[in-house]
Amino acid sequence: MPANTMNEDLKRERQRCSFDPKELTYLLDGGEEKTEERRQREKFFLDDPELSETAPSDYLSHKEKYEHAVKKACIVFKKVQQLQAQGKAGMQNFREVLGGQLGSAILRDGNPLGLHYVMFIPTIMGQGTIEQQAEWISKAWNLEIIGTYAQTELGHGTFIRGLETTATYDPATEEFVLNSPTLTSYKWWPGGLGHTANYAVVVAQLYSQGICHGIHPFIVQLRDEETHLPMPGFENVRIPWNYMLMKNGKVLKDGSYVKSPSSKLTYGTMIFVRVVIVQDAANYLRKAVTIATRYSAVRHQSHIKESAPEPQILDFVTQQHKLFPQLATYFALHYSGAWLWDMYNNVTSELESGELDRLPELHALACCLKAVSAADAAQGIETCRLACGGHGYMSCSSLPITYGLVTAMVTYEGENTVLLLQTARYLMKAWQNCLDGQPLTPSVQYLNSVRRSFGGVYHKSVPWIIASMQRIAAGKIETAHRHMNDKIKRGVNSEDAWNETSIELVAASEAHCKAFIVETYYNSVQQIVPSVSQQLGKALTELCELYAVNTLLKNIGDLLRYSNVTTGDLENLQRWLEELLAAIRPNAVGIVDGFDINDAIIASPLGAYDGNVYERLFAEVSKSPLNAKPVNESFHKYLKPLLKSKM
Numbered sequence: 001m002p003a004n005t006m007n008e009d010l011k012r013e014r015q016r017c018s019f020d021p022k023e024l025t026y027l028l029d030g031g032e033e034k035t036e037e038r039r040q041r042e043k044f045f046l047d048d049p050e051l052s053e054t055a056p057s058d059y060l061s062h063k064e065k066y067e068h069a070v071k072k073a074c075i076v077f078k079k080v081q082q083l084q085a086q087g088k089a090g091m092q093n094f095r096e097v098l099g100g101q102l103g104s105a106i107l108r109d110g111n112p113l114g115l116h117y118v119m120f121i122p123t124i125m126g127q128g129t130i131e132q133q134a135e136w137i138s139k140a141w142n143l144e145i146i147g148t149y150a151q152t153e154l155g156h157g158t159f160i161r162g163l164e165t166t167a168t169y170d171p172a173t174e175e176f177v178l179n180s181p182t183l184t185s186y187k188w189w190p191g192g193l194g195h196t197a198n199y200a201v202v203v204a205q206l207y208s209q210g211i212c213h214g215i216h217p218f219i220v221q222l223r224d225e226e227t228h229l230p231m232p233g234f235e236n237v238r239i240p241w242n243y244m245l246m247k248n249g250k251v252l253k254d255g256s257y258v259k260s261p262s263s264k265l266t267y268g269t270m271i272f273v274r275v276v277i278v279q280d281a282a283n284y285l286r287k288a289v290t291i292a293t294r295y296s297a298v299r300h301q302s303h304i305k306e307s308a309p310e311p312q313i314l315d316f317v318t319q320q321h322k323l324f325p326q327l328a329t330y331f332a333l334h335y336s337g338a339w340l341w342d343m344y345n346n347v348t349s350e351l352e353s354g355e356l357d358r359l360p361e362l363h364a365l366a367c368c369l370k371a372v373s374a375a376d377a378a379q380g381i382e383t384c385r386l387a388c389g390g391h392g393y394m395s396c397s398s399l400p401i402t403y404g405l406v407t408a409m410v411t412y413e414g415e416n417t418v419l420l421l422q423t424a425r426y427l428m429k430a431w432q433n434c435l436d437g438q439p440l441t442p443s444v445q446y447l448n449s450v451r452r453s454f455g456g457v458y459h460k461s462v463p464w465i466i467a468s469m470q471r472i473a474a475g476k477i478e479t480a481h482r483h484m485n486d487k488i489k490r491g492v493n494s495e496d497a498w499n500e501t502s503i504e505l506v507a508a509s510e511a512h513c514k515a516f517i518v519e520t521y522y523n524s525v526q527q528i529v530p531s532v533s534q535q536l537g538k539a540l541t542e543l544c545e546l547y548a549v550n551t552l553l554k555n556i557g558d559l560l561r562y563s564n565v566t567t568g569d570l571e572n573l574q575r576w577l578e579e580l581l582a583a584i585r586p587n588a589v590g591i592v593d594g595f596d597i598n599d600a601i602i603a604s605p606l607g608a609y610d611g612n613v614y615e616r617l618f619a620e621v622s623k624s625p626l627n628a629k630p631v632n633e634s635f636h637k638y639l640k641p642l643l644k645s646k647m
């Protein structure tokens with residue numbers, strides 16, 4: 001196939017789409033101007049010859065990959081500075097370029113500066129005093145220093161209160177003495193800690209006047225700014241008094257401790273990253289479903305009718321059932337992430353004025369949304385990979401590496417189970433407030449309405465599905481609450497009762513989160529539809545309905561247990577699902593085209609815009625050094641002597 005010709009199947013798919021994909025692109029970007037700005041930004045980085053992949057880095061050693069990544073991260077930084085000089089760069093650009101999809105395309109082997117921008121700077125902004133921000137932010141912003149966020153230790157990641165690194169205040173010298181006294185207290189996992197960063201925010205147990213005040217953040221220099229040699233000593237390292245980030249908890253120079261308005265404020269950075277992860281997980285999922293959908297429109301295999309030619313695999317309803325719910329899940333997580341980002345910004349500004357009331361609800365939502373978005377995106381990406389058969393297994397398909405990046409999200413920034421239990425903690429209190437007639441916060445208001453009504457009869461609408469999912473969530477919350485209290489009444493202490501009920505607590509948390517996502521998705525689409533063309537509005541509504549129906553059908557057991565749904569209703573839901581798959585089929589390629597993901601970011605021969613899959617696959621494997629010569633030297637070294645010895 002000559003270069004730059006369009007695959008005929010994709011041509012036909014693009015002709016049958018009922019709406020203009022550009023309209024969806026503008027919608028997702030926030031307008032045509034924003035799309036143009038994004039495209040220009042992408043072009044500015046992706047067209048730079050120094051950043052384009054000449055040879056796939058798959059064939060570099062671990063050390064070479066690191067050095068390659070540092071080189072490119074520095075080029076990216078300089079280019080961002082150019083944008084800044086033109087007034088075109090802000091925090092979002094930095095994070096997007098250094099962390100998001102664009103960043104992960106340019107810096108395929110990881111970004112040595114990622115933690116610097118995504119955690120080190122935000123922690124100083126969130127935990128540092130105004131003076132400390134003035135001291136550190138500009139240096140960090142201009143990369144005069146490189147930081148990381150060192151909280152996790154070899155022995156502790158989840159249980160932060162169990163961290164062993166200590167920071168002991170010495171009033172005689174007005175310094176903190178930091179110490180990691182045991183093997184298990186060594187800081188482990190922080191991105192960039194090994195060779196890149198020369199500073200870190202170190203989270204340590206604060207000791208002053210012989211009293212432990214719990215974990216607090218400290219800035220510690222790791223390496224000399226000139227030589228990059230590690231600073232002397234790694235035990236009893238002394239840092240100046242003003243290297244403790246003191247926006248919340250403070251130590252006065254005489255060593256007296258001033259409590260934070262809330263011990264939870266120290267945890268602030270983790271909320272920020274969890275909020276960002278929701279959107280990031282959604283973006284990785286849409287990249288994977290773009291690859292799998294375009295590939296499924298090009299790939300022909302088997303028969304539906306013996307008399308007809310091999311169909312596009314996208315015409316198998318099972319293939320539609322693998323991919324289209326992933327399309328819908330992208331939008332569900334995208335809109336939930338946008339909602340959470342708004343709440344985060346509002347609550348953060350309230351915290352600035354000492355208003356802490358909404359922090360618990362934000363924490364509870366950030367926990368379950370991070371957990372569910374990371375888990376569902378990871379599962380969705382794996383489903384996309386499996387839907388591409390053997391070619392999906394190739395590393396050049398980009399699907400395995402995308403899956404690896406997103407499964408990491410299930411673990412970092414709070415392991416999923418642990419975070420779901422955090423939300424469950426909030427839900428148990430909410431249910432008790434509901435029983436006691438106390439006021440409920442917005443995200444759990446449905447507990448009241450569910451308690452008052454036994455649920456309406458089935459009708460083919462998303463509001464009915466939302467009510468059913470809220471009924472399931474309330475039922476699971478009530479069951480967990482009741483089982484836990486029954487244990488306590490039987491004499492089990494509250495901690496053991498919590499642990500013994502934790503399976504149901506996690507399930508209640510997940511159900512609460514799914515009900516929140518469906519409702520947020522539906523409300524977002526309801527707001528959008530009047531402002532877009534009738535065709536795009538219909539496509540967006542169909543995707544929302546698909547997400548709702550498919551999510552409910554994956555939960556039939558709970559639906560039967562906690563609602564008055566009949567088997568006839570379940571048959572109707574199955575029919576509705578199949579109708580929606582058929583309705584979405586003609587628009588599937590148009591929808592992923594609407595994501596407008598640059599081929600260089602797709603980075604997959606299966607998902608390129610032109611659909612020339614086989615030519616691109618062949619070109620990709622030709623790049624392997626292993627294919628440079630017809631006979632590899634291992635034949636003469638090892639195989640031939642072996643074969644000869646048999647003769």
Ligand SMILES: CC(C)(COP(=O)(O)OP(=O)(O)OC[C@H]1O[C@@H](n2cnc3c(N)ncnc32)[C@H](O)[C@@H]1OP(=O)(O)O)[C@@H](O)C(=O)NCCC(=O)NCCSC(=O)/C=C/CCCCCCCCCCCCC(=O)O
Nearest residue numbers: 095096099100157158159160264267270280363412413414
């Ligand atoms: C919560 C724990 C699990 C338990 O801690 P503990 O102290 O025991 O807490 P509890 O006793 O359970 O509860 C105490 C009370 O405190 C409340 N609480 C707890 N946590 C918080 C919080 N964060 N905020 C507010 N309140 C909180 C809790 O509700 C209790 O209140 P109450 O008593 O009920 O009233 C805790 O130990 C914990 O959180 N553990 C998890 C540890 C963790 O998260 N570690 C993270 C380390 S850093 C890391 O992992 C970094 C990873 C790499 C990050 C890479 C980032 C990439 C992101 C995407 C980049 C792309 C960006 C580009 C695009 C863009 O920008 O858009």
Ligand SMILES: Cc1cc2nc3c(=O)[nH]c(=O)nc-3n(C[C@H](O)[C@H](O)[C@H](O)COP(=O)(O)OP(=O)(O)OC[C@H]3O[C@@H](n4cnc5c(N)ncnc54)[C@H](O)[C@@H]3O)c2cc1C
Nearest residue numbers: 149150151152156157158189190191408412413414415417
């Ligand atoms: C790619 C990556 C990057 C990272 N980057 C950083 C970084 O830059 N800075 C940093 O500080 N850290 C970083 N981390 C560390 C990360 O934050 C921790 O790995 C994470 O918080 C999980 O903690 P853990 O490893 O101790 O797991 P553990 O908590 O030991 O989890 C193991 C198992 O124990 C279970 N468990 C633990 N506690 C409970 C509980 N209370 N109830 C029920 N089950 C429980 C978990 O559910 C899990 O199944 C990174 C990790 C990864 C994978």
